[in-house]
Each structure stands twice: as C-alpha cells, then as structure tokens.
Amino acid sequence: MQVKKTRYDQLTENLQPEEMIINMGPQHPSTHGVLRLELITDGEIVKEVIPHMGYLHRCFEKHCESLTYQQIIPFVDRMDYLASMNNDHAFVMGVERMMGIDKDIPKRVEYIRVLVCELNRIASHLIAIGTYGIDIGAFTPFLWCFRDREHIMNMLEWASGSRMLYNYIWVGGLFYDLPVGFEERCREFVSYFKPKLTELNQLLTDNQIFISRTAGVGILPLDVAINYGCSGPMLRGSGLKWDLRRTDEYSAYPELEFDIPVGKGEMGKSGDCWDRYKVRADEVSESIRIIEQCLDRLQKELKRGPEFDPRAKLPKKIIPKEQDFYIRAENPRGELGYYFISDGKSEIPKRVKARAPSFNNLSVLPEITRGVLIADLVAILGSVDIVLGEVDR
C-alpha cells in the first residue's frame, strides 16, 4: 500500500539550505508546561511551527470507561488545573441535565457555584496575565498576580479543603456549604483587589514596552478563529461577542449583569496579542462584578439557614437514561465541552470525551505564526494561554 506523505513529512524532508529545524520545548519555560514546538527557521524568522504534544497525556477518556460519574469529577479537576471549578461545573451540569434534575438545584447552590467559578476564573486569568508578562520580559506583574491569586487559593481551600484541585461541585449539589464567614472574607478580598487591579493595569496595559511587544503581533482574523474552533478570549479578542454564559444562559448567569469584553484593536489591529491580553484583563473586572452580585444575593435572600443542605438533592445512584449528550460551558480559556454516551443501565458512562478549549486554541498557532520572529512566537504563544493538562488530557 502506498502511504500518502503527511504534511509533516513534506515540511521536514524538503528543507532548503538556509533553513534549520529548532526544537523549542518540552522544557522551554515559555511553552507553559510540556509542549514541544518544532520550528523551521530561516535565521530569526519562523517559517513553520509544528506543535507536538502528549507529554502530559493521562488517558482521561480511557479512565472514564471504568469510573462512575462522581468518580470522574476529580479527574476532570486535573484537566485544566488552573480552573478546576469551571471544569467541575460544566461536567456536573451535563450529568444533571441528562438526569433531568437540573431544574431542582437550589438557588443558593447555583449561586455558590457561580461564585466559586468566577473566583477561579480570576485566579486563572491572573496566571495568564502574570506569566504573559514574564514571557514578554516583565517580572513584576508576575509577582503581583501571584500575590493576589494566593488570596483566592486560600479562600477556595477554605471552602473545599484543597488548594487547586477542588472536587467541590457535585452532581446535584455541593461538597459542603460555604464555611461560615466566607462571604464576608470574599467581600474583603473584593475591596482589596479592586485597587490592585487598577495598579496592574497601570503596570502592564498602558506600558509602552508591553504594547510594543504585543500590539499588531500575531493577528488572528475572525474568520480564521471561527474556522479553527477558537473560543473564549481568543475569539473575543478577534472582535466577536461570543460568550456561552450569555448564549446558553446556564446556571445563575441569566440573572446576573455583566458585559462581554471584546478586542477592538485599540493599540494595533483587532485580534492581536494585546487585544487577547486586554480581553482577559477586562474579564477579571467583569468577574468581580459577578462576584459582588452573587455575594449580595447570598447574604440577603439566599442567606444560609440551618435547614439548608447542599447535599439534599444528590441522587443516590447516577444512572442517566440511554442517550448521548453534549454540554458546553464557558471556561476561562473558552468553550469547554463534554460529550457523554450513557447506556441507561450502568453508573459508568460508555464514553466521555472532553472538548478542551486549549486544544483548539493551540491548533491555530501554526496559522498565525508564519513569518514571525522567534521572540514574537513567544509573545503569541503566551497570548493563546494554553494549559497543557487540558491539551493532552
């Protein structure tokens, strides 16, 4: 049988004399984990980027073949380990809809879920912004972001018992109610964090060196972004108002007020690295708005009572009826989807596939890095904000 040559073979076999292959990663600090980029370069110019991943492949989908729905939640935590709450939330919502219990979830539980998810979104974006600063050569934002993120980590640890991998949101409810005093502590954090956010913006957003490094670099046109399945800040950075929290109106989001920031090309062209960064920075302040509204409701009409039990609606056995179901939700990095196949007989799903936003966002990298400098490649990759735990699953 004649084996057809893949694009990879054609690229690597027909090298011109001036071209050279350089491996960047898997231990390169600016590949954000264990991603290997094979670069075909001509001097400092990148002619082609070939991403190689799988170094962090932990057989998520294979494990799911032998685990019950509840047992999968801790595995889901470990996919996008910077936003475990959001992963849990999407997964749990999918199972609840299959079970038909999504309308029975108490309002307080929904609001707590949104609260912790938005806290986690801020933490995740702080890492994205901080490490992006480091990629570009600014060290201070990194330390400032990590300092503020630590407060969120401490709060979520207080609620769930774990610093990063929470397993807090359960099918039908929560692990526990929020600890007594959490709402007050969260308010303190909000009032502490707001001026810090302004400081961070002064440090990075308006920084001329930062703008020179990112504006007009790595422009991702909107049609390319859609065609490559980009989502989240990548898609919004290209100027499209597309947020599943608004489109799908899930959980408590329809009752909350927030805007969807989009990239407008203020510093360079729409869809450049600066726009993607700016969308993230603006989303942090939108998340703060959501958190404040959640706290208002949680402290007033949805106040904790002695009779409130976050585990009251937990199903004894999770056996969804025979069907397949795809759930999507807005992760900090974009559209996180789970595809379930249930046979209607066992507690173990027949198939679970995770559609990871980073996986799709990364696939556009070769397209937008053709002909850039190697230093700009670092800037572009940082602006994609990948988490390898999610790419490789």
Added chain:
Amino acid sequence: MSFDEIKRLLSEKFGSDVIMDIQSGGLQPALIIKPELIVPVCEELRDNKNTWFDFLSCLTGVDHGVENNKFSVVYHLASIPHKHQLVLKVIIDHDRNTSTLPTCNTVSGVWKTAEWHEREAFDLLGIQFEGHPDLRRILLPDDWEGYPLRKDYIAAEEYKGIKIK
C-alpha cells in the same frame, strides 16, 4: 432553524437516503448521515445562510463495543449567527480485522479545527480519515502500537523495554 427544517433541507438537497436514521431518544436528536455524503452535507450546512454552522464544537470517535463491529464519528456543529446546534453522526461498519482501519471522509477541508480532532480520533480509536492532510498520532508517541480507546484494546506489557504493567 429547527431540527425538522434542517432534516427537510438536507433530504431536498441530497435525496431522501442521505439521512439514514434519526436518533431522537435523548435531549439532543442526531442525524445519521450516509458516510459517502458527509463532506458535501457539512459544506452545505456551513454555507447555507439559513443553517450557517460555521463552528465545529467537537468531533468524537466512538467504538460501539466488541460485539457490534461498529464505529461512529459524531460531529457537534454550532452556528454563531443563529445560535443553534446540531448533531451529525456517521456510522462505519468494520469487523475489527487488523489489516484495515475503519475509514471515514475528512471534514478538515470544511472546518480546519477538525484536523486535530480527527488526528485524535485516529490516534486513540484508529479511525482512518480519507483525504486528511496530516494524519499522524497526536497524543501518543509516534511508535505506539494499538488504539487505546478501542474496547478490545489490551494494554501492552512493556514499552521500549520498560515494564509498564
């Protein structure tokens, strides 16, 4: 556009046998598309201004179990302008012999995002996508033997002389 309207649109355009079956048991009904026609169907759904499915959310390969001799590829389409979603399925019969792979046409020409999703399905389930420009393993090492997500997969004893069991 509702599910029934899309169904009608497809059967008017491609003939009544393009939809081989409909799965409507669960919350999300799915159209089973004739395998040879999946690429033109997807192109039509993307380009028709009434459907406008410009976003491929997810592409999944599924093994239906050892006794079934069936594989399927599931496409989750979403439309950004119309905000609707659609599920398409292609069912491939394959008797699990080791000399051939179950084969399906690639939709990577319709949505570029399918390229990596199809590589993943090839990597983990061994579904061959005809016409794919770069069909290589994506998550596992290039020299991995077997397709781990198949239901009859037996994990290897060792990998390059390292005992892994």
